[in-house]
Amino acid sequence: MPRPTPAQLVYGSATVVLSTLAMLLLSEVRSGTGVALIAVAGLALGLLVAVTVPIPRAVPAPSSRGADSSPVTRLPLRRTEPRATEHTLRS
Structure with a gap:
């Protein structure tokens, strides 16, 4: 039997104290x-x-194999600004 929390x-x-007193x-x-x-x-x-x-x-824990698990597709992160070391054609 597990220990009570x-x-x-x-x-x-x-509950014991209050219900007994009320009764x-x-x-x-x-x-x-x-x-x-x-x-x-x-x-x-x-x-x-x-x-x-x-x-x-x-x-x-989620199992690595399971009927309901679908493969996770990781997409590359889209950068909004070019890096400082990259060459750009914009002037």
Whole structure:
């Protein structure tokens, strides 16, 4: 299993804390069983958020051989002004 990225840890932790706090404040639960259920729900929600955070993937290098690769045609650069060492017929 790959190690979690810092973004996954931050998003998951913030989700656990904020969702648990919001559920406790909104439900006004006073029993220990209710608090435990809300805590478990907050942990599950945080885990879900941490797992669904997109993981950066390495971009595959283009292959030198492939059905969709076309040969690259290099055109010479067009000069707009003659070089100082070249002879010109302009006076």
